Amino acid sequence: MARFTVTVLEIPTGMAQLIEFAGNHPFLVGALVALTALVILNEARLRAGGTSVSPADAVKLINKGAVVIDVRPEAQFETGHVVNARNMSLAKLGEDDEAAEKLSKKIVLVCCDTGGSSAKAARLLRAKGVAQVANIQGGLVAWQRDNLPLARSNRNGPRERKK
Secondary structure (H helix, E strand, O other), X not given: OOOOOOOOOOOOHHHHHHHHHHHHOHHHHHHHHHHHHHHHHHHHHHHHOOOEEOHHHHHHHHHOOOEEXXXXXXXXXXXXXXXXXXXXOXXXXXXXXXXXHHXXXXXXXXXXXXXXXXXXXXXXXXXXXXXXXXXXXXXXXXXXXXXXXXXXXXXXXXXXXXX
């Protein structure tokens, strides 16, 4: 008959203290795990939108000829938008293959109020073949926080600039 020897693994002191802490404070450990998961998911969501540029970098790209697409509703667009921006809804971007084809050879910047909807629009344009597309980080909230100018649509005439 074969004899088996059972050895007891010794857990290093630091690891034993960690296990003891986790056993004594399950809510704290649960909160830590949940917050870590939220941070990871948020970062993954933000990076899924592709490239993001700061408002200052967006100005540099606009000066080099980048096209700006504002995906906010038309009423919000008329109250103030990036100078020379085009207003296109997410739905229209999803349906209009011709517009995506025209933009495919240009640098495209997409913006909205806070950057969430424009990240979706950037993914959509990238899927339609627009290679150089970026989201303006923080949207128009960040744009205004950096004191960059906005243009306002005037139904009776040309656009006016406002500070």
